[in-house]
Amino acid sequence: MDKNINVRDMIHKNKQSMNIGRVWEKMVPKVLLSIAIISILTTIGILATLTVETIAFFREVPILDFFTGTKLKPLGANAEFGVLPLLTGTILSTIIAMFVAIPVGLMTAVYLSEYASDKVRRTLKPLLEVLAGIPTIVYGFFAYTFVTPILRTFIPGLDPTNILSPGLVMGIMIIPMVASLSEDAMSSVPSEMRQGAFALGATRLETTWRVVIPASISGIIASFVLAISRAIGETMIVTIASGSSKNFTFDITQSMQTMTAYIVEVTGGEAPAGSTLYYSLYAVAMTLFVFTLIMNLLAQYISRRFREEY
Amino acid sequence: MKHVDSTQVQNRMGTRLLINKLAKSIFFLSTIFGLIVLVILMYRVLSQGVEWIDWQFITGKLSTMAENAGVMGPLLGTFWLMLVVAPVTLILGVGTAIYLEEYAKKNRLQSLIQTNISNLAGVPSIVFGLLGLTVFVKGMNLGNIILAGGLTMSLLVLPIVVVASQEAIRAVPQYLREASYGMGATKWQTVKNVVMPASLPGILTGSILALSRAIGETAPLVVLGIPALIIPFPDNIFDKFTVMPLQIYYWTIDSALVDEYANLAAAAIVILLLLLFAMNSIAVIIRNKFQKRL
Structure with a gap:
């Protein structure tokens, strides 16, 4: 082992890596949650695009004509x-x-x-x-x-x-x-x-x-x-x-x-x-x-x- | 007092057994009905398509001349599409599954995400196509390139990967996790070093099945507006593209104009089915190989 590394340095180093680990450990759930949220965003995306454009459609075509029209x-x-x-x-x-x-x-x-x-x-x-x-x-x-x-x-x-x-x-x-x-x-x-x-x-x-x-x-x-x-x-x-x-x-x-x-x-x-x-x-x-x-x-x-x- | 008239029972027994036997054969026939259709379908496609398949058909470019047409373009399109779909669905799907199974508390948010996923699985694929058209093609102004198609397909098959991964993670015995904690591992270390390796076969199987669904899916890509034009081979994810099912679609509807197109469609179907068959076999092999490990 290298003579220049003493025990105190080793403890210090170990603590540092543990700190990084601790930060990462705290970040993981947040990262995973944001990934999981994407499925909800997909649903919101579907609902939003459909709703917005459908409203635009019903501004031009009356809703009753759409649902009762046979042509x-x-x-x-x-x-x-x-x-x-x-x-x-x-x-x-x-x-x-x-x-x-x-x-x-x-x-x-x-x-x-x-x-x-x-x-x-x-x-x-x-x-x-x-x-x-x-x-x-x-x-x-x-x-x-x-x-x-x-x-x-x-x-x-x-x-x-x-x-x-x-x-x-x-x-x-x-x-x-x-x-x-x-x-x-x-x-x-x-x-x-x-x-x-x-x-x-x-x-x-x-x-x-x-x-x-x-x-x-x-x-x-x-x-x-x-x-x-x-x-x-x-x-x-x-x-x-x-x-x-x-x-x-x-x-x-x-x-x-x-x-x-x-x-x-x-x-x-x-x-x-x-x-x-x-x-x-x-x-x-x-x-x-x-x-x-x-x-x-x-x-x-x-x-x-x-x-x-x- | 006698409650059961035994002679009457005996007289009816023959008919009852006969009806039972009859029902059994009817049930059996309906079970193999689907299989008979499957055989007819396969025979039909093979007999029509197989003689059109040669090296030139596989490696050639699309052409309006039936004799010169090849499917290298759609094949490469399918390949590039998978290069987008596979990593995106794996990261999103497995990430969501880990969150739901390992991290989420049993609260409102967790059940919202869970219900949402099962409802997404029931949304018609064509609606995903409209989402892709609105958000990726027009909203982000990507145009109908591989990336846009891949992201659309990823969202479509995401529920399959999530559900399969959840099942795989749930099947990892609790004592493995506890042993890992007992060794002083943190939650993430346990997930990364114990849960993931143990559930990998299940996750892979589910992902391959999801990919084969994406390979066969047509409707969302039609909606993205991918044209029936002859375009250069794609060589990155920002290129325009076509895929096998789309090409089959265009050849099928155009067979009303040119008869040979129906044969080309059949030949392309044979190749598509072979591709899917190969992928499903890999999934089955993975499942069988790793099933007994735990």
Whole structure:
């Protein structure tokens, strides 16, 4: 050891490094907190941008006209901004998707949770996760170039772009989500309850129907609501396969535009900032955001409020 | 007094068992329904795209001529985008998770951040696109460059990384922390030297899954206004860019005009899926390799 360093120096040095350590120790929580705050800033950013531009939009278009208008003609003179055509497109595609996702997803959950052996479950679940991991753009391609042509051989009046095909494909995409959330709910039902039903002579189906599903109903319903929220916010499938017709119709064989597809179309067209068209983007996005937020909060409320504790 | 009529029960038993069996096969069929669609989708994409994939397609430039088109530009775009998304989400996501799990007191602020994160996860991706357009592209005047796209994507996948990291940190047994404190380590030393290494596999797995989500995501980037134009290869984060999903999107909608574009889209999908498959395999390998360590 160097002769010039005596014990006092060493203690001094040690203290200094401890001081630095102490300062750092105090700073860490503050640094981490400011990082954590960024997620809140994101939410504030979303709310602020949507609100500010939506207010600007409603200065030019009366709010009542927007929500009750059946005509959407964003370009040219006499532009009209009624959101109803977009709402019907969104709601219809969601309903079609739910017709696929809810029954198939729930039955899949029942099979995986109640019927399948451990080995089968361990093989099937990762495969279903693959389905959930495929990018939506791929489903859009699939709907447009494969499902629609097939559907057109059965339904001659079907337009090349229509709301039916993306609705169905969207439903398939959402199956794994419904299945895995519902399965989680079902497998958290204690097996004593099943065994009780078996002991009374119930078959597996009767046990599932009368015991397991009622006991896990809050989680199952919550999974449906989340699936609806997901379908409302889904963008690429409907953008590609449903075209951009802004007709106010309930005919699912026709082209329709959803709220999400409208946002894609308008931003892709480089709407000049400050125009009514540009602001309409945010009004539609605000509507979309509120819809999905309500669904998400509803799902949280259902699974909290109606959960049966065992 | 007899409560159960045993002959009646016996008579109905056959039907009940039959219905049960029938239900089981229906449930099984709906389980494999999704998988059948998956197989059809894969077959369809492969059969249409595979013959278009050659060295020239992978390394070539975009072109309006279907025969000459290549996807090097979108591939590089995806790569550069990840160079922004990966560090940003890792720092923000893991930082938030450490704060919530190790430092935050169970108070209002903590539950606000927690609720906020789970709600952010439910916001449609296209809304994040509008946020990026307003804040990064127009507000900060970045334009539709890689940095703007990367920051937008980072915010989008942030909840995934936060939740995965939180789970990983929560799974670190308390006695490891206590042993570290017992050795005289401070809180930060414990977090840095004990909690982080132990939760790293979980954090990495979650981050890779988040990245693969970002690679496949299209909608927010369309909203940022990234055009379907042929642009030079990007070579830093301030360049304009396009990515694989966007290119697939433009080829798909333009296939109404040029038939071959559908094949190009299929070929690009094959490459995109291979990329995602490779990333997910890495995630699975990490998970399996480190699962039994604790």
